[in-house]
Amino acid sequence: AQTVTQSQPEMSVQEAETVTLSCTYDTSESDYYLFWYKQPPSRQMILVIRQEAYKQQNATENRFSVNFQKAAKSFSLKISDSQLGDAAMYFCAIKNSGYALNFGKGTSLLVTP
């Protein structure tokens, strides 16, 4: 079984600052993928970033980067130069060789001017 834990129900960041969202997971598999999805008020689920577990290098997408610590089963998301449009729910998810994504319960990010 796989579980995903997001221990921060809510986070707040000022515009232009950096924020880190935490995610820990548990899986018995050695090969898996980790994802961060963003859900703005429009409720659309938008893929932010993806990390392959076999890659040691942390994934980066523009202002979004991850800190992947495989031994610790940790997968945090760092948002740099935060913008008002980054305000959303952020979900961490894991997928192994099976069929489905397992999601955490989400972190609500508030961005203040």
Add this chain to the structure above:
Amino acid sequence: DADVTQTPRNRITKTGKRIMLECSQTKGHDRMYWYRQDPGLGLRLIYYSFDVKDINKGEISDGYSVSRQAQAKFSLSLESAIPNQTALYFCATSESIGFTDTQYFGPGTRLTVL
């Protein structure tokens, strides 16, 4: 145009009614999924389909059925809706390349059962 569309976007219905939610995609993906989102619970898988002839139950399939009419269309039905099926429903698609399988979501359907 959006790659994954869902209709309707919002629906209010009464207990006992039959409801169908539809999903269409232009991404050319072979895999399609239905998820349900409840407040504080994240998304949970209802059904998934790897091709037209392959349909499988997910974590919470009781009370739901699906139909894969074509590669691009995947419908979710509630045969007799009940209030605890009030939720946000998402369709997703993915391409079967290795098991990378990044899933792309539709805009969601908000269903309210009175």
